[in-house]
Every structure is written in C-alpha cells, then in structure tokens.
Amino acid sequence: MTYPRTERQAELMAVADRLAARFAETAALYDRTGDFPFAHFAALHETGYLALTVPEEYGGRGATPLELALAQERLAHGCAATALGATMHLTVMAIQGETRTWPEEAYARVCRDVVERGALINSIHSEPDMGSPSRGALPSTTAVRTTNGWVLNGHKRWASLAPGLTYADVLAAVSDGDEPPRRGNFLVPMDLAGITIEETWDNLGMRATASHDVIFTDVQVPAEALLPATTRSVPGGNSGWGLFPVPAVYLGVAYAARNATITFAQERVPNGMSGPIAELQTVQHRIAEMELLFWQARTVFYDVAERWVADPAARPGMAWEAAAAKHVVTNNVMRITDLALRVAGSAALSRALPLERYFRDARAGLGHPPMDDVALTTIGKHALGLDGERR
Ligand SMILES: Cc1cc2nc3c(=O)[nH]c(=O)nc-3n(C[C@H](O)[C@H](O)[C@H](O)COP(=O)(O)OP(=O)(O)OC[C@H]3O[C@@H](n4cnc5c(N)ncnc54)[C@H](O)[C@@H]3O)c2cc1C
The missing domain is CATH 1.10.540.10 (Acyl-CoA dehydrogenase/oxidase, N-terminal domain)
Structure with missing residues (x-):
C-alpha cells in the first residue's frame, strides 16, 4: 500500500x-x-x-x-x-x-x-486483580456514592503515560445504593489528593511508556465525573480508533528494524569475507523473509483500515478482519524483529545497536486487545458461520 x-x-x-x-x-x-x-x-x-x-x-x-x-x-x-x-x-x-x-x-x-x-489523557482501566478489562470482568477499583459525588479506591496497573497524565479515564465498579455494582468510567484530574504513582514499570519492552501502577486512596470526585455509558456495536469502537492506531505503531517498529538490519548487512565485513554479509545467501533469504512479512502485514492492515473507514455500514461484518489485521501485524512484527537479530548475529544483542530494542518493543504487541486468542476465536467463528454475520 x-x-x-x-x-x-x-x-x-x-x-x-x-x-x-x-x-x-x-x-x-x-x-x-x-x-x-x-x-x-x-x-x-x-x-x-x-x-x-x-x-x-x-x-x-x-x-x-x-x-x-x-x-x-x-x-x-x-x-x-x-x-x-x-x-x-x-x-x-x-x-x-x-x-x-x-x-x-x-x-x-x-x-x-x-x-x-x-x-495528556489516558484510559487507566487494567488492574493487577482483573488483568485486561477486555475480558469483561468487574474491576476491583470501587466508586462509592457520597453526598457530594463519588469516592474512588483501587489499584491500577499498566497506566501508560502515568508521570505525564493531566487526566485519566478510570474504570471502576460503581456502587450506587442497593443496585448491584456495575462498570463505570470516571473523568479524573490526576492532581487530586489521594492519587499516587508507584513506579513499578520495569518491563521488557515499551519501557518509556512509563506504564506504572496508580493507586487511588479515598479520592473524592464530583458527581459529574461519572461519564455516561457508551454504546459500541463493534469491538474497538465504531470508527476503528481502538483497532488501528496501536498496530500501526508496531508496523513502525518493524520498518525501523528492517532498515537497521539492511544497513548492518551492507556495512558489516568480517575478516573472513571479501565483501559485506549482504552478499551471503542466508542473509539475503532472511532479509527477503522480513520483507515478505512486512509487506503482508502492511497490506492486510491498510486494506482493512481503508475499507473500515470508508464504509461504516460494512463494519459489523468486518470485525473478524480487524482482529485478523491486529493478529497478523503483531505476530509478523515479532518474527521480523527476530529475523533482524539472526541477520546481525551476536552484535544484535548489544545495546550499541537498536535491534534488541526493536525485538523487545515488538513483544509488547501481544498485550493489547484483541489478544491473540480472542482474535483467533473471532476469525474462526466467522469462518465457521458462528458469528451471526451474513457471509
Ligand atoms: C505496553 C503496554 C501498555 C499498556 N497500556 C495500558 C494503558 O495505558 N491502560 C490500560 O488500562 N491498560 C494498558 N495495558 C494493559 C493491557 O491492555 C492488558 O490489560 C494487560 O496487558 C494485561 O493483559 P493480560 O491478557 O496479560 O492479563 P490477564 O487478563 O491477567 O491475563 C493473563 C493471561 O491469561 C489469559 N486470559 C485471561 N483471562 C482470560 C479469559 N477469560 N479467557 C482466556 N484467556 C484469558 C491472557 O490471554 C493472558 O495470557 C498495556 C499493556 C501493555 C503491554
């Protein structure tokens, strides 16, 4: 594309x-x-x-x-x-x-x-207890009604941008009178008393997202902080905001890895060779495989994204394609960054080159919804005619 x-x-x-x-x-x-x-x-x-x-x-x-x-x-x-x-x-x-x-x-x-x-604003939904909110569980973070509004208590994890956030959309279990607790989202200024950041993010990849834990201890928010519930008829939002920008970041990781690997292969001349390792057939084949994986991922991704944006009526029937695009991108990018390390050899393990960072960053792609198992279920159900969509 x-x-x-x-x-x-x-x-x-x-x-x-x-x-x-x-x-x-x-x-x-x-x-x-x-x-x-x-x-x-x-x-x-x-x-x-x-x-x-x-x-x-x-x-x-x-x-x-x-x-x-x-x-x-x-x-x-x-x-x-x-x-x-x-x-x-x-x-x-x-x-x-x-x-x-x-x-x-x-x-x-x-x-x-x-x-x-x-x-900066971000959704801080995930929790150590609940894991990914995409599985539908009730969060352990609670929002209890008071005479003036709500009081929030809880422990959030994977809060990307935590040190820089001005606002957060916080997912909590809302307790309101005798009604059973339900999920609710709160718009919370992050400078309120009772909000602390625990610098727990010491991760394999995407380290500078600073996705630390955030603790809410008796945080008072006004009544209007509870946001109206949204209705989304398709996963990831009707317009695809939740589906396309995140995988695009991982495509960018793959392209950076591809370019750095090609440069390395063109410049590295071991003593035992008269020219650069780019002349080796094994290197050419690995670079070719990277190229194929990148081409496939990018073509599938932008084909789905273009059609999704262009045709709102088609979106409910495209849920499986959106899941497939995320799955293909995530897994191809991991394979591409692995091949990059194989081409460059042991030098690639050093922080002197960016290849090991690309490899680590690519791995984080599995952690964003739809997770691989959900994507495969969506794709499989569609193929088997079990998703209720006309085929
Ligand atoms: C780089 C990065 C940035 C992130 N930023 C944010 C952010 O800003 N805000 C935010 O809210 N979250 C964020 N997240 C968190 C992310 O959305 C997930 O909540 C988090 O990765 C935990 O998901 P999990 O599937 O590993 O956890 P868990 O839900 O604990 O799952 C553990 C394992 O069990 C499996 N599993 C769990 N439940 C089920 C089930 N019902 N059926 C089948 N399998 C199941 C999972 O697939 C996984 O392998 C971020 C994650 C990453 C990697």
Missing part, C-alpha cells in the same frame, strides 16, 4: 517523520532508564501533534483513524514507546471527539488543555 494519497496524509506523515528523526536520537536513552520522555511529549505538543484527534472546532486537526495510523507508524520509526503512549492519548481524544458522550463543558475543558498546554 503506497501512501500518502492525500495532501493531509502527506502533511501529517511529514510532521511525524521530523519528530521521529529527533526522537531516534534519545529513544535508546529513555529505553535504558525507563524515564518518561517529557522532552518528546513537549515536542509533540509544540508541533500540535497531541491535538491531532481533537476536533477542528476545538482547535485540533480532527484526524481520521487512517490518518492517525499513518502518522503513528512514522512516529514509531523514531521511538516506539513515545508513539505508543501518544496513541493512547490520541485515541481517547478521538473516541470522545466522535461519540461526544461526556458533558460538553468537561470535553471542551480537556480539549483546551490539550491544545494550549499539551495536557
């Missing part, structure tokens, strides 16, 4: 390219320390990138899921962790820009903060 195809795509991809070139210089440092890359996010704010999915009426660019995926793929060439963290923020803003379920005053305030001062 060849992009850009529109002037807007070209503009957004060029901005992402410039930022990626800057971030590439410091990505390894943040990966090593695990520090949150405040400087990267300041640059994203300066260029208006953090407002890409804020609607134009509120000063943003109103990007589509396809435009965002194209930009995020490019941004990830430089620093995948920054791109993944930015994706979380941009996706929350995007979904709200489309559904407009929050009270307008709250939404306008968040948009203003994003546009004017680079505020």
Whole structure:
C-alpha cells in the first residue's frame, strides 16, 4: 500500500517523520532508564501533534483513524514507546471527539488543555486483580456514592503515560445504593489528593511508556465525573480508533528494524569475507523473509483500515478482519524483529545497536486487545458461520 494519497496524509506523515528523526536520537536513552520522555511529549505538543484527534472546532486537526495510523507508524520509526503512549492519548481524544458522550463543558475543558498546554489523557482501566478489562470482568477499583459525588479506591496497573497524565479515564465498579455494582468510567484530574504513582514499570519492552501502577486512596470526585455509558456495536469502537492506531505503531517498529538490519548487512565485513554479509545467501533469504512479512502485514492492515473507514455500514461484518489485521501485524512484527537479530548475529544483542530494542518493543504487541486468542476465536467463528454475520 503506497501512501500518502492525500495532501493531509502527506502533511501529517511529514510532521511525524521530523519528530521521529529527533526522537531516534534519545529513544535508546529513555529505553535504558525507563524515564518518561517529557522532552518528546513537549515536542509533540509544540508541533500540535497531541491535538491531532481533537476536533477542528476545538482547535485540533480532527484526524481520521487512517490518518492517525499513518502518522503513528512514522512516529514509531523514531521511538516506539513515545508513539505508543501518544496513541493512547490520541485515541481517547478521538473516541470522545466522535461519540461526544461526556458533558460538553468537561470535553471542551480537556480539549483546551490539550491544545494550549499539551495536557495528556489516558484510559487507566487494567488492574493487577482483573488483568485486561477486555475480558469483561468487574474491576476491583470501587466508586462509592457520597453526598457530594463519588469516592474512588483501587489499584491500577499498566497506566501508560502515568508521570505525564493531566487526566485519566478510570474504570471502576460503581456502587450506587442497593443496585448491584456495575462498570463505570470516571473523568479524573490526576492532581487530586489521594492519587499516587508507584513506579513499578520495569518491563521488557515499551519501557518509556512509563506504564506504572496508580493507586487511588479515598479520592473524592464530583458527581459529574461519572461519564455516561457508551454504546459500541463493534469491538474497538465504531470508527476503528481502538483497532488501528496501536498496530500501526508496531508496523513502525518493524520498518525501523528492517532498515537497521539492511544497513548492518551492507556495512558489516568480517575478516573472513571479501565483501559485506549482504552478499551471503542466508542473509539475503532472511532479509527477503522480513520483507515478505512486512509487506503482508502492511497490506492486510491498510486494506482493512481503508475499507473500515470508508464504509461504516460494512463494519459489523468486518470485525473478524480487524482482529485478523491486529493478529497478523503483531505476530509478523515479532518474527521480523527476530529475523533482524539472526541477520546481525551476536552484535544484535548489544545495546550499541537498536535491534534488541526493536525485538523487545515488538513483544509488547501481544498485550493489547484483541489478544491473540480472542482474535483467533473471532476469525474462526466467522469462518465457521458462528458469528451471526451474513457471509
Ligand atoms: C505496553 C503496554 C501498555 C499498556 N497500556 C495500558 C494503558 O495505558 N491502560 C490500560 O488500562 N491498560 C494498558 N495495558 C494493559 C493491557 O491492555 C492488558 O490489560 C494487560 O496487558 C494485561 O493483559 P493480560 O491478557 O496479560 O492479563 P490477564 O487478563 O491477567 O491475563 C493473563 C493471561 O491469561 C489469559 N486470559 C485471561 N483471562 C482470560 C479469559 N477469560 N479467557 C482466556 N484467556 C484469558 C491472557 O490471554 C493472558 O495470557 C498495556 C499493556 C501493555 C503491554
């Protein structure tokens, strides 16, 4: 799939390219320390990138899921962790820009903060007890009604961007009178008393997302912090915000790995050879395999994303294709980054090269919904005619 195809795509991809070139210089440092890359996010704010999915009426660019995926793929060439963290923020803003379920005053305030001062927002839903919220369980975090509003208590895990967050969408079990507890989402300013970050994120990959634990201890929020429930008829949101920007980041990891591997193969001349290892057939075959895997992943991904964005009526029947796109991207990217290490040999295990970072970052792709088992069930049920969709 060849992009850009529109002037807007070209503009957004060029901005992402410039930022990626800057971030590439410091990505390894943040990966090593695990520090949150405040400087990267300041640059994203300066260029208006953090407002890409804020609607134009509120000063943003109103990007589509396809435009965002194209930009995020490019941004990830430089620093995948920054791109993944930015994706979380941009996706929350995007979904709200489309559904407009929050009270307008709250939404306008968040948009203003994003546009004017680079505020960050993310969904902090996952928990040590519950694991992934995508499995449908009730969270252990509780929201109990008080005379003034709600009091939140709980322990969240995998909260990407935690040190930089201005706002969070917090998933809790809502207890309201005699009604059985139910899931509810709260818009929470992260500077409230009782919110603490536990710096637990010391991970294999995507280290600079700083996805630490967040503890809520008797956090008082007003009644209107409880957000109206959203109805999504298809997984990942009707427009595909939850389906496409995250896998695009992993495509970016694969492309960075491919390029770094090709450069290595062209430049590495061992004493026992008269030319570079690129002349070896084993290297050519491994590079070819990387190329095939990348081509397949990117073609499937953008084919599905394009059709999803273009035809809202077709989306319910495309759930299996969206799951397939995420599955193909995640697994092909892991294989590509593994092949990169095989081409470069033991030098690739050193932090002097970026290949081991790409390998580690790629592995985190399995942790985003739809997880592989869910994707395979969705695809299998469709093939077997068990998903209720016309075929
Ligand atoms: C880099 C990164 C960033 C993230 N950022 C965020 C974020 O900002 N906000 C956020 O809320 N979350 C975030 N997450 C968390 C993510 O969405 C998942 O909640 C998290 O990865 C835990 O998922 P899990 O499947 O491993 O956990 P668990 O649900 O504990 O599952 C453990 C294992 O059991 C399997 N399993 C569990 N339940 C079932 C079941 N019912 N049926 C079949 N198999 C099951 C899983 O597949 C897995 O292999 C992030 C994750 C990563 C990797």
